[in-house]
Amino acid sequence: MSLSWHRAAYSILRVLVGPFLNHKLNYSCEKVRPKSNPYIVLANHNTDYDPFLVGLAFPDQIYYVASEHIFRWGLISSLIKFIVAPIPRLKATTEIHTVMEILRKLRAGANVCLFAEGNRSFSGETGQIHPSTGKLIKKSGVSLITFRLHGGYFTSPRWSKGLRRGKMTGRMVREYTPDELKKMTSEEITKAIERDLYVNAYEEQKEECIPYTGKNLAHNLETALYRCPECNKIDSLKSEGDRFYCSCGLDLTYNEYGFFTSNTEKEPVFMTVLDWVRWQEADLAKEIEGIKSLSPDNVIYSDKDQTLWNAAKGKNILVGKGTLLLYNDRLVFDSGEEKYTFGINDLSSLEIIGQRVIAFATNDRQAYEIKSDWPRSALKYRDIFNYLKTK
Numbered sequence: 488m489s490l491s492w493h494r495a496a497y498s499i500l501r502v503l504v505g506p507f508l509n510h511k512l513n514y515s516c517e518k519v520r521p522k523s524n525p526y527i528v529l530a531n532h533n534t535d536y537d538p539f540l541v542g543l544a545f546p547d548q549i550y551y552v553a554s555e556h557i558f559r560w561g562l563i564s565s566l567i568k569f570i571v572a573p574i575p576r577l578k579a580t581t582e583i584h585t586v587m588e589i590l591r592k593l594r595a596g597a598n599v600c601l602f603a604e605g606n607r608s609f610s611g612e613t614g615q616i617h618p619s620t621g622k623l624i625k626k627s628g629v630s631l632i633t634f635r636l637h638g639g640y641f642t643s644p645r646w647s648k649g650l651r652r653g654k655m656t657g658r659m660v661r662e663y664t665p666d667e668l669k670k671m672t673s674e675e676i677t678k679a680i681e682r683d684l685y686v687n688a689y690e691e692q693k694e695e696c697i698p699y700t701g702k703n704l705a706h707n708l709e710t711a712l713y714r715c716p717e718c719n720k721i722d723s724l725k726s727e728g729d730r731f732y733c734s735c736g737l738d739l740t741y742n743e744y745g746f747f748t749s750n751t752e753k754e755p756v757f758m759t760v761l762d763w764v765r766w767q768e769a770d771l772a773k774e775i776e777g778i779k780s781l782s783p784d785n786v787i788y789s790d791k792d793q794t795l796w797n798a799a800k801g802k803n804i805l806v807g808k809g810t811l812l813l814y815n816d817r818l819v820f821d822s823g824e825e826k827y828t829f830g831i832n833d834l835s836s837l838e839i840i841g842q843r844v845i846a847f848a849t850n851d852r853q854a855y856e857i858k859s860d861w862p863r864s865a866l867k868y869r870d871i872f873n874y875l876k877t878k
Contacts, residue, residue: 498548505543508536511650512642516544516657519632522664525598526630527589529620531613531684532602533639534655541600541634544657550592552576552585552601574599586623593629603680606838609711609866610764611640611688611745613681621677624668631663631676633683640688641699641745644760646711646842651743653699660684689745689759698743705731705741708760710843713864714767716756721788721867768870775874781815787871788813790863795820795827798846798854811845811857813868815875818847820857829855837872839865 508514512534528549530541538551552574574592576585592599604614624631638655660683668676705726715723718735725732730750732738738750747755757763778787788811795806807822818834820827829849837847843865845857859865 501543504539508539508543511652512536512540512655513652514540514543514655514657516540517659518546519544519634519659520546521630521632522662523630525593525596526632526662527593527624527627528598528600528632528634529603529624529680529684530600530634531636531639531686532604532607533636533645533688534607534643536643537602537636537639538600540636540655540657544634544659545598547598549598549600550574552589552599576605589623590627593627603684607645608640608688609645610761611644611686611759612761613685613687616677616681616684618674618677620680621673621675624676624680625671625673628665630665631668631680633660633663633680634658635660635684635686637686637691638688638697640686641692641697644711646707646760647704648707648842649701649703651699651701651704653697654695687761689761692745696744699745700743704729704743705739707842707862708741710862710864711760711866712763712767713867714770716763716766719770722864726862771870771874775871778871779815779875783814783816786812786814788867790859792859792861793820793863794858795822796856796858798856803856806855813871818868818872831872831875834872834876836876837869839869845869 524547528541528545530537534540538553542549553576574585574588589599589601603616603620605617606614608614634657636655636657638653641651641653642655643650663679671679705728708726708731709722709724712724712731714721715733715735715737717733717737720733720735723733723735729740729742730738731741731747732750736751739747739755740750742748745760746758749755757766781787791810792808793811794808797804797806806827807820807825809820809822812819812821816831818829818831829847833849835848835850837845840846840856843859843863845865845868846854848854
């Protein structure tokens, strides 16, 4: 499809979708008036609606970089490609084709937006910006616009499937001209992006104190918080309605402001999901040398009732159903009839799609996904994988 068709489709979508999202998410944004075209937009990322929310602030049609898994939804994927033609990025790989397509769009006079973190936040804090981002901006030769969304984490926590109604806003942070970018190093550009897009949702909430109302506010919280701060057990935490509790006696309520309150006389160890996630990571950092020195026969994490999929481009092929096991040197999927083994050093990276799909790719560019029909934490696997890869 031509650029003119996508511009027309974009305008129609803005008219149809804009009022709905403004009402549903209580969203408002400052209108951006770019000084030159084309441009590349970098934004932070917390909800599935973010591409639409960013687009509502801009006068021009924009192509978005999207995770490749949305291209495996059959008819829906065909409609998405036909209407807006997103630029695919395969999670768990460094995709040179994505970079080349971004540059092709820009050189054709189109605008591009990508979410610099590459992942939604489980904790409410903006994630790490890939170091190569500054190189891409430098190479593009076009203007850079940084755009920051606020309120997204509490509206749609990544660990929850339900939306909450509170308040969301969006605004341009800064526009960098091509001349400005020429004078900056790639590292300086990346640092500027990190500074412009950083959000700590809890620091903002302490100031604004906005209620985010909804049902079952704690539901699936165990996909993000997998270690109990009272008994230090893994996978002992459960959610039910607004309640989050452990078999050891810890009993909390996740309230409409996003904070924990205790259902017992004992004060919560952590008042926020962010502080809890930071503790989990710090605790793992202390234990990692001991984990690395374990016998290769020691299972670190395991989960039953999982499915392994070969994520070939354009489709998902079921490999088997069974148990996922993590050792300090390998990831194993045991279907009962066959074991599929992936060495840690043979994997390029391990990422998470949505709430709990584990996506990983081998060094020879074979991509796989592991799915769970129940709220199993994918974050615990990603956290420890990142440490094991550094050994």
